[in-house]
Amino acid sequence: MKLTRKPSVKAPMGISRLKNLAILSALVYAGCSESTDTKKDANDGKMRGEYTANLTFAPQVPKGGYYNYPEKVIINLEVIEKTMRLADGVDYTFWTFGGKVPGKFIRINEGDEVEFHLSNHPDNKMPHNIDLHAVTGPGGGAAASLTAPGHTSTFSFKALNPGLYVYHCATAPVGMHIANGMYGLILVEPTGGLPKVDKEFYIMQGDFYTKGKFGEAGLQPFDMDKALKEEPDYVLFNGSVGANTGDNALQVKVGETVRLYVGNGGPNLVSSFHVIGEIFDNVYVEGGNLINHNVQTTLIPAGGTAIVEFKCEVPGVLNIVDHSIFRTFNKGALAQIKVSGDKNDLIYSGKQSDVVYQPEGGAVQHIASTEKIPDVVVNRTKQERIQMGENLFYSNCASCHMKDGKGLPGAFPPLAGSDYLKNRKDKGIEIPLKGLSGIVKVNGKEYNGVMPQIQLTDDEIANILTYIHNKWGNSGAEVTSSEVGKYRNGK
Amino acid sequence: MILQALLFISLLLLPFQVSEKVAIVNSTKNNIDKMVLLPEGKFIPFNLKPQQKFVLIKPFYLDIYAVTNSEFLTFVKANPQWRKSKISKLYCDQNYLKHWKSDLAFGKDSLQLLNSPVTNISWFAANAYCKWKGKRLPTTNEWEYAASADIANRKKNNTISILQIILEWYDKPNPLLTPPIGSTFKNKFGLYDMHGLIWEWVYDFNNYVTGGDSRSNSQVERDLYCGAAAANSSTNKSDYAAFMRYGFRGSLKASYTVSNLGFRCALDK
Numbered sequence: 078m079k080l081t082r083k084p085s086v087k088a089p090m091g092i093s094r095l096k097n098l099a100i101l102s103a104l105v106y107a108g109c110s111e112s113t114d115t116k117k118d119a120n121d122g123k124m125r126g127e128y129t130a131n132l133t134f135a136p137q138v139p140k141g142g143y144y145n146y147p148e149k150v151i152i153n154l155e156v157i158e159k160t161m162r163l164a165d166g167v168d169y170t171f172w173t174f175g176g177k178v179p180g181k182f183i184r185i186n187e188g189d190e191v192e193f194h195l196s197n198h199p200d201n202k203m204p205h206n207i208d209l210h211a212v213t214g215p216g217g218g219a220a221a222s223l224t225a226p227g228h229t230s231t232f233s234f235k236a237l238n239p240g241l242y243v244y245h246c247a248t249a250p251v252g253m254h255i256a257n258g259m260y261g262l263i264l265v266e267p268t269g270g271l272p273k274v275d276k277e278f279y280i281m282q283g284d285f286y287t288k289g290k291f292g293e294a295g296l297q298p299f300d301m302d303k304a305l306k307e308e309p310d311y312v313l314f315n316g317s318v319g320a321n322t323g324d325n326a327l328q329v330k331v332g333e334t335v336r337l338y339v340g341n342g343g344p345n346l347v348s349s350f351h352v353i354g355e356i357f358d359n360v361y362v363e364g365g366n367l368i369n370h371n372v373q374t375t376l377i378p379a380g381g382t383a384i385v386e387f388k389c390e391v392p393g394v395l396n397i398v399d400h401s402i403f404r405t406f407n408k409g410a411l412a413q414i415k416v417s418g419d420k421n422d423l424i425y426s427g428k429q430s431d432v433v434y435q436p437e438g439g440a441v442q443h444i445a446s447t448e449k450i451p452d453v454v455v456n457r458t459k460q461e462r463i464q465m466g467e468n469l470f471y472s473n474c475a476s477c478h479m480k481d482g483k484g485l486p487g488a489f490p491p492l493a494g495s496d497y498l499k500n501r502k503d504k505g506i507e508i509p510l511k512g513l514s515g516i517v518k519v520n521g522k523e524y525n526g527v528m529p530q531i532q533l534t535d536d537e538i539a540n541i542l543t544y545i546h547n548k549w550g551n552s553g554a555e556v557t558s559s560e561v562g563k564y565r566n567g568k
Numbered sequence: 569m570i571l572q573a574l575l576f577i578s579l580l581l582l583p584f585q586v587s588e589k590v591a592i593v594n595s596t597k598n599n600i601d602k603m604v605l606l607p608e609g610k611f612i613p614f615n616l617k618p619q620q621k622f623v624l625i626k627p628f629y630l631d632i633y634a635v636t637n638s639e640f641l642t643f644v645k646a647n648p649q650w651r652k653s654k655i656s657k658l659y660c661d662q663n664y665l666k667h668w669k670s671d672l673a674f675g676k677d678s679l680q681l682l683n684s685p686v687t688n689i690s691w692f693a694a695n696a697y698c699k700w701k702g703k704r705l706p707t708t709n710e711w712e713y714a715a716s717a718d719i720a721n722r723k724k725n726n727t728i729s730i731l732q733i734i735l736e737w738y739d740k741p742n743p744l745l746t747p748p749i750g751s752t753f754k755n756k757f758g759l760y761d762m763h764g765l766i767w768e769w770v771y772d773f774n775n776y777v778t779g780g781d782s783r784s785n786s787q788v789e790r791d792l793y794c795g796a797a798a799a800n801s802s803t804n805k806s807d808y809a810a811f812m813r814y815g816f817r818g819s820l821k822a823s824y825t826v827s828n829l830g831f832r833c834a835l836d837k
Binding site: 204 | 812
């Protein structure tokens with residue numbers, strides 16, 4: 078961490094010596110707190126002060142209050158077993174540190190002496206303990222903190238190393254306790270503190286294993302078999318689908334510097350952490366002292382962390398994903414940052430034009446050229462179209478719009494019950510035919526993405542659209558291949 | 569009506585309060601009422617020692633149901649030193665019988681509590697009750713052996729494993745009031761609610777799990793962590809429902825009380 082700042086004084090002609098000295102000494106004092114030279118004297122190991130730490134839920138991070146001397150910190154953390162929302166219509170019995178997943182964020186300083194109180198709520202069924210990766214000692218505290226429901230265990234440790242660390246429950250069976258959400262982060266700030274940024278956020282990834290498939294409704298029990306096979310149904314940021322998307326997105330203004338404290342509770346998967354539309358200026362690799370720069374995607378091991386920093390230059394929505402990408406599209410690994418403020422066309426212009434592309438050059442060439450296989454106008458019954466359309470939908474559309482037509486909040490609009498689709502005069506034909514970009518409003522929510530042109534025959538497009546119109550309570554309209562052909566040839 | 573019923577029950581039990589010794593001699597016949605005799609069996613606990621192939625369980629009697637609040641009430645009526653206000657601090661913690669309104673009354677949830685298992689009692693209290701009845705607490709191996717039996721009268725198309733049933737109970741949050749005895753299932757030994765209702769005290773609960781960290785190096789923890797017992801053992805490595813019971817027992821001390829921890833008594837044949 079760059080902390081040295083040499084004080085400098087310019088002495089214009091005519092200023093008195095005394096004033097010089099005064100300015101010089103004032104600046105030396107001001108520079109002191111951030112100079113590494115003073116680290117040795119201030120951190121003389123003498124404990125000063127005692128306070129109870131303020132812990133926060135994700136995505137909030139407690140304010141840093143760093144001092145140059147170690148303090149006694151009292152941490153009170155309560156384990157609560159609670160049934161909560163995992164996804165829309167899906168509930169799960171989570172085991173939590175503090176009442177939510179991930180557990181509360183703990184922020185202390187290098188050299189602090191912590192008195193840790195772990196309470197197990199009397200209504201809980203299971204015993205629990207805690208292993209903090211910031212602790213040097215047996216089990217990271219687990220050996221000393223096994224607590225039956227209705228009891229509190231206390232143990233103490235000294236934070237010898239700075240860094241961002243995971244904490245989690247380590248009661249048998251450990252994998253199950255972690256899989257049920259028992260993890261969180263503890264930040265041990267280096268002496269002098271981390272450099273200031275405008276916004277700090279807390280994000281923690283975890284994989285979840287349920288008896289039912291992704292999205293299957295009801296109270297889902299934990300599935301040990303899937304956990305052993307490492308085949309999760311949900312991969313999530315901050316404990317539930319959509320925890321920080323849409324209205325719950327993280328808010329940042331153009332020009333602000335952002336620091337994300339990112340953890341990966343696992344229990345199994347390693348994360349390919351990436352923010353779409355941003356490059357990490359700094360990555361504190363694995364939450365330690367090593368800083369990498371200009372990184373697009375950083376690996377976060379299970380039971381590990383990373384700190385990433387970047388500056389938001391243009392407005393828009395930044396999608397935070399696990400770039401092992403099916404986890405984002407099909408298992409819920411998505412969070413968002415909404416950047417608001419003035420545009421900067423130089424850095425990012427948005428789409429500037431969209432014209433017809435003629436690979437053969439400017440000569441007169443019609444799209445219906447002889448080289449292309451002529452589109453046969455196929456007459457089919459509505460039922461045939463729906464049946465054939467279903468398979469085509471699954472292979473061409475479902476990866477974004479999802480098999481249930483519900484899309485992905487903040488990214489891909491729903492087709493099920495879509496008012497936008499209903500109101501289109503062309504029954505939606507031009508959308509797969511020509512692609513669609515820019516802001517659209519569907520069922521009250523705005524989407525700003527790019528849907529590419531779909532390379533299929535008129536018949537295939539007609540079948541897909543007929544299927545969509547006849548599913549999920551949509552209008553029931555039929556689209557024929559000749560209708561598609563008309564639009565393709567520029568009706 | 570309830571008071572009269574309780575009075576009647578406590579009157580019935582009066583002769584057994586005279587002395588422990590007398591109780592055993594006089595009441596063996598009545599004692600095994602509401603108990604089943606478990607046959608001798610070879611049992612493989614999941615934490616088998618390397619030289620063993622199995623543990624031999626000698627025949628013993630075990631209560632069909634866990635001890636209820638009303639049964640425990642008759643005990644404290646006869647033994648004032650075990651009442652909430654009088655019990656020595658050595659034998660309990662602050663939550664002893666916290667779900668009872670007072671020494672001898674349950675309070676507003678009386679009706680539901682009558683027949684539900686007594687909880688919030690320490691090992692000392694459970695042990696004293698069993699002794700008073702001329703019985704004893706079962707050992708861990710006896711209890712696990714009794715609990716290993718499958719559901720009785722299982723319907724043909726019901727293929728869910730008992731392990732899955734247990735895990736789903738572990739996963740559900742605690743209900744506000746413990747449901748009554750008999751509300752889960754009967755197993756092939758004729759015992760009710762060995763899983764799915766409460767955790768249960770055993771005589772030697774602190775013999776097996778020594779460390780608070782389930783990954784440390786002692787014998788049992790190695791088994792818990794790696795799931796690997798000795799080469800000869802045929803223990804079920806994925807029996808993590810058992811892991812959780814041993815883990816739970818390891819977090820207890822004899823004076824602890826927990827709101828979902830009760831007990832039942834055993835008797836030598």
